[in-house]
Amino acid sequence: MSNLLVFVEQREGCVSAVTKEVLSAGAALAKELGVEIHALVLGDKGIGSSSIELTDYGADQIFLAEHPELNVYLGENFASVIVSAIEAGNYRAVMFPATAMGKDLAPRVTAGLDTVMATDVTQVEVIEGGLEITRPIFGGKVLAKMKFTAFPAVISVRPNVFPPEKNSGAGHINKIEVSLPFTEGLSVEIIENLGRQNLDVSEAKSVVSGGRGMKDPDNWKLLEELRDALGPEAALGASRAVVDTGWRPHGEQVGQTGKTIAPKLYFAVGISGAVQHLAGMRTAQTIVAINKDADAPIFGVADYGIVGDAMEILPRLTEIISELNAGE
C-alpha cells in the first residue's frame, strides 16, 4: 500500500496557509484511495509544536526532521532530507505547495528520486486507481490533463485553489534522523521582509490590482483603502505597465512575467486586460473590472464590470464595503 506525503511549509514555526490547502486536498485523495496521508516537517529543534495543526487537517502520520541547520530554507539541505525520507517510505505521490519555496524544492527532490513532476496543479483525480492531474499551460489558455508513469509522482499544488478543510487525522509523530551533507558554499539571508501586514499577492484571498489607468502613483492610496476595507486577507497587485514605470514593485506584478494567482476575488482597476495579464489572473474565482473604456478586453473575462472613472468609483466602493463590514 503506498501512501501520500505532503511537505509542510512553515516559517518561524507557523504552518503556511497553502500547506493546509495541500493537506486538505491530500486527505481527500488518501480517503478515496484508502491510504494514509503523511506530513513531513523540517525545521529547527522544537518545530514539533506546529504539528497539532497538521492533525486538524487530516495528517495520519507526522514526520519531524529537526536540526538547527534547517532553521532557514536552503534548497540543497531540504532536498537531501526529503529525498531520504521519501526513500525510507513507500509513496505514490508527494505534494508540495506551489510557492517560491515549493517551486525551488520540488524539482530538486524529483531529480534526486529520478521521478516525474507536475507543477501548479489545480485538480487531482483518482481514475482507475491512478492519479490524474490537471494543470494550466500556455499561461492558462489551455488546461492539460496528465497521468504519471513513474512513482512517486511529485505534484506542486497551486495556492488558493483547494479549500482548506478540517479533517482530523491520527497524527502519530515520528522523528527522523537528519544528517546534512553540503551546506558549504551557501548561505542565505532575508534582506527585505514586508511582514504580515503586507500579504503577498499570491497568497491573498482578495486582490486589488491597478494599471496604467490609475494615472499616478499617488492614486494608489485609493486601492490601498479598498484593500483595507476587504480585510486582512487582501493584497495589492499591479499590471506590468505600472511596474515598468516604477510606480509599483515587481513583487506585485500579476501576469506572464509576474505572479500567477487564484484569489477568490480580483479587482482589475484601470487595467486593459492584455493576454499576458490574463495569464496571471484568469483562474480567479470572481473577477471585477473597473475601466472607463467599455470596449476594454478585460470586460471579456470579468464576471462583473463597471464603466467609469476609477478615481470616482473607488472611494464610493470602499465606503460601501466598509459600511457593510461595520454593520456586521
Next chain:
Amino acid sequence: MEIIVCIKRVPDTEARIRILEGSPEISLEGVKYVTSPYDEFALEAGIRLKEVHESTTVTVLTLGDDEAQENLRNALALGADQASLLRGSTTMDGLATAKVLANEIDEKKPDMVLLGVKAGDDDQQQVGPMVAALLGYKCATNVTNFKVQGSIVTCQRQIENGTEVIELAQPAVITVTKGEFEPRYPSLKGIMAAKKKPLIIKDVEVPESRLVLTGLEYPPERDGIHMVGEGLDGITELVQLLREEAKVL
C-alpha cells in the same frame, strides 16, 4: 568565466492556442515563435557578465528542432559567443529535458548556468533546479539580480513577502526572473557578427516523457459579464452582487 545560458523556443505569448478536435493535441499552425521571455532575461544577465568580467565566454544552449537555430542566432547577435543546438524533441517532462541539458553542460564544465525561471509554454518551472541537482551544482531560483565576486555569486531571490539574499559558490545554476535584466535589442553590427560565430548542431536522444498527456480542454467559460450601471447605484448593485450572487464579500 565560462557561462552557459539555456534558452527555449516557445510560441509567442500573444499566440492563439487551439486544441485539435478529438485529440489531446494542440494546433500550433501559423503560430509565431519567440525565445521564452524569462530566457531573454537570463541571456541578458550572461551578456552583462561578459561586460564586467574579463575573458568570459557565453554559450547558448537549446534542446529543440532545427527552427531553434533562429533563436540561437538571435542570441549570438545579442552578444553570446557560441551556440549549441541539441536536436531532439521536447516534452513536458522537465527531468527528461534536464538530463539532456545536464549531459551537455557536464562536458563543458562551466562556472555558471543561467536559465529562465520558467518556459513560456509549459510553465513547469523545473529544469533549472533539476539540472543543478543532477550535476551537484549550487542553485538559486527566481533571481532578480546577482553579482559575481571571485567564485562567489550573490543573488537576490524573490520570495513571498520579500527578497532573500543568497550566496553560492560556483559552479552555480541560477534561474532568472524579471528584475534587473531588461533585455537589449540586437545591433546591426551584432547581427552581422553573429553570422560568423560558431553554431554547433548535435542529435540527442531524449528520454521518454513520464508525464503522459491524457486530455486538453479550454478553461471553463465564465457565465458572461454582468455590467452594472454607472454612478452610485451601479456601485451599490455591484457590492450586492459580490455579496449575494458571487458570495465573495
